[in-house]
Amino acid sequence: MKIQENISLKAFNTFGIDVKAKFFAEVESKNDIIEALTFAKTAKKPILILGGGSNVLFTSDLDALVLKVNIRGIEPISQDKDKVILAAGAGEMWHDFVLYSIENNLSGIENLSLIPGTVGAAPMQNIGAYGVEIKAVFHSLEAIKICSGRTQIFLPADVNFGYRESVFKKSLKGKYIIYKVNFNLSTSHVPNISYGDIQKVLKEMNQAKPTAKNISDAVINIRQSKLPDPKTVGNAGSFFKNPVVPVEVYKKLKQAYPTLPGYPSDASQIKIPAAYLIENVGWKGKKLGKVGVHDKQPLVLVNYGGGKGNDILELSRKIQLDVQTKFNISLEREVNLINDKSLIYP
Ligand SMILES: Cc1cc2nc3c(=O)[nH]c(=O)nc-3n(C[C@H](O)[C@H](O)[C@H](O)COP(=O)(O)OP(=O)(O)OC[C@H]3O[C@@H](n4cnc5c(N)ncnc54)[C@H](O)[C@@H]3O)c2cc1C
Known part of the structure; x- marks a missing residue:
């Protein structure tokens, strides 16, 4: 392993x-x-773990050791008639892992096609898209505790998955390096096509009985038409989470704003699309210097080139303030804010 400087x-x-x-x-x-x-202990430097860097916002130089996790390898660790437990190294690219599962006739993560980043970061925020979260297929993960160097296995109950949440984004933030994740995948395919435009696109593709590969292709098609490609314009996908409010709060807001969309989150709470709120306060497509709000998807903040992390942060705070003032809803950041003060020492 080579340690580079500056x-x-x-x-x-x-x-x-x-x-x-x-x-x-x-x-x-x-x-x-x-x-x-x-090395970090001897040099008295904190540590940042980095996967694909698709869910971070850097707001300062880092007087730290940044570890990019490139641990590879995919292998089945157990197999029966209905199910295979597939282990993947944390440095595998998530989308490559999805394609591997489909090529091997395994199903469960096809709706999560084309999400950028690595397998190791997927449990951090319980990645989700098109009606599926990794919570549904998560078996366990293996991690090293930064302060002791000890290995630990986490089962679903230990990870405490929520909507774009896990224990690794809360009480254990920055404290573990995930090096392997194990998934329960199914050998029989039960399509999940109720969400978004999947059915419409499958119809256009003439797929009445879609396979996992067909669903993956449909999801890729939809994502490519809606989301900006980070290779062309800097972004980290959804910058904010969709806020979840009590049903009573939603009903009052709906009286004042009859077009306000909402989807049941559980029996007593409603999820409101943050994109609607951001567009409604006038930020969709707006620029603030070198950064701005995407013109097709207002949940995505973009760096047009040369923008600083603090420019994005300032823009996000203005949006939060406007949404708070108009709707009395506080938008929570989904992206991880990283600066010198947010890191852990070994
Ligand atoms: C265009 C675009 C679309 C996106 N769409 C979606 C979507 O549909 N659904 C969704 O959920 N997300 C989406 N995202 C967000 C992002 O892709 C995911 O959160 C992804 O899991 C981040 O992976 P990463 O490897 O890039 O993580 P990074 O950005 O490198 O890291 C994210 C956080 O995890 C920590 N971390 C990373 N790897 C490890 C590890 N091995 N061990 C311990 N900690 C680690 C980092 O320290 C950091 O705090 C999108 C992003 C983009 C740019």
């Missing part, structure tokens, strides 16, 4: 924010992780 992270985050890491290393094994932890 490395720009511009190519390592999809917002394309140009900050520097004091130290940077790519880890390819558990041994590399242990070696890196020893």
